[in-house]
Every structure is written in C-alpha cells, then in structure tokens.
Amino acid sequence: MALKLYYDLMSQPxxxxxILLKYANCNFESKLLALRKGEHFGEEFTAINRLQKVPVIDHNGFVLTESVAIIKYLSRENLIPDSIYPKASKQAARVEEFLEWHHAGLRLHCAMFFRVKFLIPSIVGQPEEPKNIDGYLRRMEAALKEFDTKWLGRGNNFITGNTVTVADLFAACEVEQPKMAGYNPCEKFENINVWLKKVRDHFNPYYDEAHEVLNKIGKNKFKMASKV
Structure with a gap:
C-alpha cells in the first residue's frame, strides 16, 4: 500500500x-486512531509523528504532518484532482488565501467552543461552566458571521467562486464540529446553511460516512437540550 492515512474522524482535518482521498478514488490504507483513548500518545504513533497529532500521511516512507501541507503535497503528487485543488497560480492562490485565514479565523473558534462545551466536560465527567462558555460562544459566532458574510455572502456558490474546492471541504468540516456540542451554525447563518448543503451533496456519500459518529452525537445533544 503506497499511501497510509493516520486519522480519527472526531478530528476536523x-x-x-x-473525504478528499475517498472522493479522489485514491487507494489508501486506513490507520485509525482513537484520540479519546489516547492512542496518539503511544510509542508506536509517537515514532511516526513526534507532535502526537492527526492527521498524518505516510507515502512510500515519506511521512508528513499538518493537513494543509498534506493537501498541497497530494496535489503536487497528482493524487487529488485539479478541480478540487487547482494548479493554476491565481486559482490556487485563492484557495490558499482561505486556508491561511481559516486556521485563526474559523477553526480556532469552532474548535475551542467544542473543546470547552463538549470535550473537556466529557473527559473529566463534570458539567460545563456557563460563564466560561459564554466568551467562547461569542467569539465563535463572530467568526461564523465573518465567514457567512465576507467569504460566502459574495454571490458565489462556493468560497473561491462557483467551483467547489478543498477550501470548502476544510471549512465544512470545521462548521460541523460545534454540532457535537449542541450548536448548529446552519440554524443562525443562512449563507452557511445553503452552502453546506451544496458541499455535502458534492462530496457524498463520503461526506456523510465521515460524519456519521458526529451526527449521532449531535442528535443526542439536541435531544438533551430540548428536554431542559
């Protein structure tokens, strides 16, 4: 097997x-790690990635970490289609412009809200502190509003124009994450709601497959919230 992917589907990247490798019909070996069990801290995986994080790829012995670096590499190696990650300079620059923004502009705030609202309470077995969550919620909603208006609210079907790219896929997986904490961005931000349906349809059935566990957790969270 030429390509190995180390991953956990609870992780946005x-x-x-x-999804990207499945969509590209790229034959890869799945190396699933359970982050919730701390498998990424084990000696075997630490020898592969000293940073003890996923995702990681091993391509014929070449090990690479960091998701954006990985997709750029996959593009140069012609393992993903040009339509998803364009090789033309200006089109590629538009995709990379968003990917540079999304780390601090979108991912940080969605991930931190998920962390304090769902992940930490689940690990320590204690309920979340509402006062602590309020600040993270405000910052996440400010980020979602900026994404909704300044990236999606420009008359295009997708982030960089009228063609879906990896920018849309990465953003979609980030926007899905707060659902596990009982927050659905689609209910408050119309541009996100319309856009996310298009992204999901484009990458299905792999999109729904990758989000199966997340959606189950999200549904349970919404049921619990409705009973309160």
Whole structure:
C-alpha cells in the first residue's frame, strides 16, 4: 500500500483528508486512531509523528504532518484532482488565501467552543461552566458571521467562486464540529446553511460516512437540550 492515512474522524482535518482521498478514488490504507483513548500518545504513533497529532500521511516512507501541507503535497503528487485543488497560480492562490485565514479565523473558534462545551466536560465527567462558555460562544459566532458574510455572502456558490474546492471541504468540516456540542451554525447563518448543503451533496456519500459518529452525537445533544 503506497499511501497510509493516520486519522480519527472526531478530528476536523482528519475528516477533510478522509473525504478528499475517498472522493479522489485514491487507494489508501486506513490507520485509525482513537484520540479519546489516547492512542496518539503511544510509542508506536509517537515514532511516526513526534507532535502526537492527526492527521498524518505516510507515502512510500515519506511521512508528513499538518493537513494543509498534506493537501498541497497530494496535489503536487497528482493524487487529488485539479478541480478540487487547482494548479493554476491565481486559482490556487485563492484557495490558499482561505486556508491561511481559516486556521485563526474559523477553526480556532469552532474548535475551542467544542473543546470547552463538549470535550473537556466529557473527559473529566463534570458539567460545563456557563460563564466560561459564554466568551467562547461569542467569539465563535463572530467568526461564523465573518465567514457567512465576507467569504460566502459574495454571490458565489462556493468560497473561491462557483467551483467547489478543498477550501470548502476544510471549512465544512470545521462548521460541523460545534454540532457535537449542541450548536448548529446552519440554524443562525443562512449563507452557511445553503452552502453546506451544496458541499455535502458534492462530496457524498463520503461526506456523510465521515460524519456519521458526529451526527449521532449531535442528535443526542439536541435531544438533551430540548428536554431542559
């Protein structure tokens, strides 16, 4: 097997790469790690990635970490279609412009809200602190509003124009993450709602496959919230 993907589908960038490789019909070996069990801290995986994070690829012995670096590499190696990651300079620059923004502009705030609202309470077995969550919620909603208006609200079907790219896939996986904490961005931001349906349809059935566990957790969270 030429390509190995180390991942956990609870991880946003892991889902992005999993979906992307499936969509590209790229034959890869799945190396699933359970982050919730701390498998990424084990000696075997630490020998592969000293940073102890996923996703990671091993391509014929070449090990690479960091999801954006990985997709750029996959593009140069012609393992993903040009339509998803364009090789033309200006089109590629538009995709990379968003990917540069999304780390601090979108991912940080969605991930931190998920962390304090769902992940930490689940690990320590204690309920979340509402006062602590309020600040993270405000910052996440400010980021979602900026994404909704300044990236999606420009008359295009997708982030960089009228063609879906990896920028849309990475953003979609980030926007999905707060659902596990009982927050659905689609209910408050109309541009996100319309756009996300298009992204999901484009990458299905792999998109739904990658989000199966997330959607189950999200549904349970919404049921619990409705009973409160």
């Amino acid at each position: 892991s889902r992005s790469l999993y």
